[in-house]
Each structure stands twice: as structure tokens, then as C-alpha cells.
Amino acid sequence: MQLSPHQFHIPVMGLGFTIDSPIRVGHLGINSAVSIVDDLLLEKVRRHYSSIHNLPYQNIGRNAKDGRTRRVRAFLDMMDAIVQSRFESIKQQQLFTESEKDRYFQLLPNGHPLRKAYKELYFMTDSTTRRLLEDELTEQMRPGEIQVNIMSKVDVLRNGDDGLALPATYSDASTALRGFAESTVNGSLVLSAGFNPRLYGYLPEFSGFYRLNGKKPEKRVILKVSDFRSALIQGKFLAKKGIEVAEFRIESGINCGGHAFASDGILLPTVLEEFAQKKEELARTFLPLIQAYYEDNEMQWPGLSESDLTPKVTVQGGIGTNGEMRRLLEHYGVDGTGWGSPFLLVPEATCVDTETMTLLGDATEEDFYLSNVSPLGVPFNNVRNSGSEKYNRQQIENGKPGSKCPKGFLAYNTEFTQNPICTASAQYQLLKIESIRQQQTDASTKEALIEQVLDKDCLCNNLGFSALIRLGIVPDSHGRQSVCPGPNLAYFSRTYSMDEMVDHIYGRSGRYDKSIVDNDRPHMFAKELTQYVNYLEKMLVLTGDDKAGYRKLLKMKANIEQGMDSCYVLSMQKPFKGENLNSLADTVYEQRCRLDRLFQTAGTTA
Numbered sequence: 001m002q003l004s005p006h007q008f009h010i011p012v013m014g015l016g017f018t019i020d021s022p023i024r025v026g027h028l029g030i031n032s033a034v035s036i037v038d039d040l041l042l043e044k045v046r047r048h049y050s051s052i053h054n055l056p057y058q059n060i061g062r063n064a065k066d067g068r069t070r071r072v073r074a075f076l077d078m079m080d081a082i083v084q085s086r087f088e089s090i091k092q093q094q095l096f097t098e099s100e101k102d103r104y105f106q107l108l109p110n111g112h113p114l115r116k117a118y119k120e121l122y123f124m125t126d127s128t129t130r131r132l133l134e135d136e137l138t139e140q141m142r143p144g145e146i147q148v149n150i151m152s153k154v155d156v157l158r159n160g161d162d163g164l165a166l167p168a169t170y171s172d173a174s175t176a177l178r179g180f181a182e183s184t185v186n187g188s189l190v191l192s193a194g195f196n197p198r199l200y201g202y203l204p205e206f207s208g209f210y211r212l213n214g215k216k217p218e219k220r221v222i223l224k225v226s227d228f229r230s231a232l233i234q235g236k237f238l239a240k241k242g243i244e245v246a247e248f249r250i251e252s253g254i255n256c257g258g259h260a261f262a263s264d265g266i267l268l269p270t271v272l273e274e275f276a277q278k279k280e281e282l283a284r285t286f287l288p289l290i291q292a293y294y295e296d297n298e299m300q301w302p303g304l305s306e307s308d309l310t311p312k313v314t315v316q317g318g319i320g321t322n323g324e325m326r327r328l329l330e331h332y333g334v335d336g337t338g339w340g341s342p343f344l345l346v347p348e349a350t351c352v353d354t355e356t357m358t359l360l361g362d363a364t365e366e367d368f369y370l371s372n373v374s375p376l377g378v379p380f381n382n383v384r385n386s387g388s389e390k391y392n393r394q395q396i397e398n399g400k401p402g403s404k405c406p407k408g409f410l411a412y413n414t415e416f417t418q419n420p421i422c423t424a425s426a427q428y429q430l431l432k433i434e435s436i437r438q439q440q441t442d443a444s445t446k447e448a449l450i451e452q453v454l455d456k457d458c459l460c461n462n463l464g465f466s467a468l469i470r471l472g473i474v475p476d477s478h479g480r481q482s483v484c485p486g487p488n489l490a491y492f493s494r495t496y497s498m499d500e501m502v503d504h505i506y507g508r509s510g511r512y513d514k515s516i517v518d519n520d521r522p523h524m525f526a527k528e529l530t531q532y533v534n535y536l537e538k539m540l541v542l543t544g545d546d547k548a549g550y551r552k553l554l555k556m557k558a559n560i561e562q563g564m565d566s567c568y569v570l571s572m573q574k575p576f577k578g579e580n581l582n583s584l585a586d587t588v589y590e591q592r593c594r595l596d597r598l599f600q601t602a603g604t605t606a
Helices: 021-028 039-052 067-091 100-106 113-122 127-140 172-181 228-239 268-296 322-331 341-345 354-362 387-397 426-437 443-454 465-470 487-491 498-505 524-543 547-571 581-603
Strands: 032-035 146-151 188-192 220-225 247-251 312-316 336-338 368-371 380-383
Touching (some): 067 146, 067 172, 100 113, 368 487, 387 465, 524 581, 547 581
Parallel strands (some): 032 146
């Protein structure tokens, strides 16, 4: 994968919040990820940026043959051209003129060799030596990598114009993959939200994922995983097809933005400890499988060793201070970190409209919550009083609940129809509400069930509106913006410059009066622990007297307790600067007592 000089990347956020992040930060050497789920949104943004940069543009209509693939490919080709152009432009700039080229080096981590060489160059007086060293520095500059994200399980099978099912290669995930594979982007494909064998099995169709003529793959694979077992299983599946995993991107199951794929109570410290202990097992397992594929298919094998194929391991989900990042890098030995939600408040890095940015900056801990809005039926991290929440509330009051479902990326429900429809659609909600009203139950139960139906939000459409408003493609009055921040954003209270946020990440607070976040902010592991106990409490209520369900929750409790043990041991260590380990010890005690109380109460009724 592209070796970034930075210790962090900007993960994908929603459908639109990072849709142009590579254009915004790629020339500064920062990796960022773009969602390519919504090809119709990509087409609108392509038209916008093509106009700004005087690039040729020809509309690819919604009903164009293989239009989804072509729209994804055209968007990525445009983005790649802009990033490369901007980067080549700053390479031509003179240093020490307060240029973007200066910023490139100034933003690097303190100990990075290029940042050190840049500072030393400033004091050189011999013009010939200085020019040669500046040329060497320039030659070592690299743009940030364009990474594209596909939610593996968001993979609707489409019908053709004749109403008949199209081949699987025309499913939503497959066409997005094909668009990336056929694009000019020399970057990474991030596969998230579960294992999709059909999609993974499609990767070998594209030569860019292989080492041809001894060269590194042009396209690399990053897997977002929740634990080591998942990494091993998915990595082996791909290895048998000759596909290397360049990076395993560990994400907290619950202390994150967007969909919260809560694990069975396995906390990040537990996951990180296992990866630290078994990391070498990954390459040792994958190497013979990959080599066998090359040999079986008469492809030239470049004679790589296990060290050559050792995947990078990065982690994301709730990181908020340099001290926490150092803990992850130095204690657990990860190769990098992902900082997502804080960048929603950095206008230079992400595509967020002013109204939403103000909402996020003003929001408190109580405003961030796990919601029921996702049509996937998965808990969704949300913030109260978003544009979409206010719009949906008004529609319900007007007697017009639900969406027209213009895109159908999350249309999976067949409860009332032969063809799948989305649970956020008006069609489904009207049918479901009528069926609830026909049930033989009390009025309060019916009302609660109807509220759950009406909670659903048209994420396909509304998660892109913030970007469209920010870019001026639709007016501010359009509203309807959904947003998917992680709860960590509660501790960031205003907008920030790019330099300010990067300095915060690297612990460079000398230019500012105080740290961006307060010293009493809970440790990221403390926050995750509390959220899991909150989640378990809700699940206990929903499980009721279901004995099988109760046994599953007992397993979850045991995993949380194991994680608590790891957290307590960690809390006894010397903290890094800005790392609030005291909050971790306090939280372990509080949540252990709370967990015991919850199950004592539940045990009397189970």
C-alpha cells in the first residue's frame, strides 16, 4: 500500500462527508477514504469538480448500460487526476515561502526524517548543497493515497430493463468494485461491514490486485475487522485466490461513527492484545496459499518472504488525544491509526455543511446516541436534531411518513412484497403500520411498535445531502442532512483548522493556549467499556424471558469482564502525556459493579 509519512488516516465517513477528502488533503500526504456506495452522488460531485478544474465532463445517465460501474470509474479517474495535479503543482513550489509545500513538511510527525531534514535545510547557507538537498526532499514527497470503501453486505442484486435478474456481477457491490478496479487510481479498496464471499470471489477477475512482472499490486486490499479470528478467516479466503491483504483495519464495534456492529462484548484492548501476540501468524498462514495460487495459475512468483507479506495493522474508533494514539502505536505495536469524527469539524478536510457542523460543535454527550434509524436494522450512531430528523418529524406530522426510496441501496425487506423494498420507504411504512394496527394487542404496545417503524431514515439519500449543500449543488434550504458521528465528537466543541487538528494529533500544543480537548475527557477504552455495558443493558430488556438469548448475553458479559481485566492492568501503567488513565481505572470499577447489578436483577426473572 502507499506508505504514508503520517501516523493517521481519515477513514470513510457516511456517503458524503469524505467524498472529496483526497482532493482536500491528498497533496499534503494524508491518506483518506471515500465511499463509493452511491454512484449517483458521485456523478453530481464529478460534475461539480470537473467544472471547477476545467476537466471534460459527459453525463453518464442513470439508465446507461453498466452505468454504475462507469460512474464510479469516471469519478475516481477525475479524483486521481486532480490529486496528482495538485501534488505535482506543490512539488514545483519553493520552500520557506509559506507555501503548501512547506505545509507538507510542517504537518509531518515530529520525529519523521523528512520533517527533520526540512528543518535542517532552513539553516544551510551553501546554495549548491541546499539546492541538491531540496531536490532530494522533493523527490521523497508522496501524495496521500486514495482509498475507496465498499460495505460488503450492501449488495443489492438488480433487475434489467426487462425485469429479469441481472448476473451477480451487476450487483451493487460488484459494480462498485469493477469501477475501482478499472480506474486509474493506484490505491486501496477498503472492504467493511462483513464478509461477502461472492464479492471477494470477484476480485481475481482484475489483474491490478496481483503482482505482475515482479511489481507490487496497483490495487491493494484493506479489510476492516473486529477481531483476529475474522482477520484470519477473511485473509485466508483471499489468499487462496492469490490476493494479499495490505492492511487489517481494526475498528471498535461500538465506539465509532455510523453503523455500530457491536461484537459479543470483545473490547478493543482484548482485540489489540491478540493481534500483538499473533501478528506474525497472519503472513505465515497467507504466504503458502498465495504462492500456491500463483504457481497453479502459471503466474510469476517474485519470491517474497513472510516479512514482505506481513499486513499492516491499524486501529480506529474513539481516539481523541496524542497520548491515546501513542498507547496504540507504542504499547500495542499497531502501524497506524484512524481519526474520523474529529475531522467532521475540520472544513478543510471533510465535506460538511455549515448547519450540520454547527450542530456537531454545539452537541453535548447527551446528544450523541445509538439510534434505530438504519434500514439495515443495525444500531446507528447519531446526533439529535439533525436536518433529517427534523424533516422526518415534519413529514410524519403532515401524514406523509417514509421516503420515496429513489436509490434503493438498502432495499432488502420482503415482508409484504415479492421484490425487496426498504424499511425507510413510504411503501413499507404504510404497510407495516397498517399490519400493527390489526394486531391483537394493547394501544401502548402498538404505539411503541409504530414509533420504531417511523424511526427509519432514508440514509441512501440523506447521508449525501450535507456534501451537496456544502458544495452548492443543492440549496441550504433543502435540509434533510443525516449525520453519523461517533460519540467521541462530544469532546470537540468547535471548528478547527487542518494544522490545528494535525498538531493536536501529534501532541504539538505549543502554538495554542491549551489542548483541543479537556484533560478530564474519558479514555477511549473507558468510553467503549461504558457503551458496551449500556448496550448490554438494552439487550437484557429486549431479551426478556428468552433463555437462549439470555445465555448469549452471559457470554457477552464474560467477554466484557475479560476486557475489564485488561483495562485495569493497563490503568496501572504510566500514562502518556494527555492520556487519562485515571478515568479508565474508575470506569472499570463503576461498570463492573453496574454489570453485576444488571445480571442480579435479570437473573431473578430469567
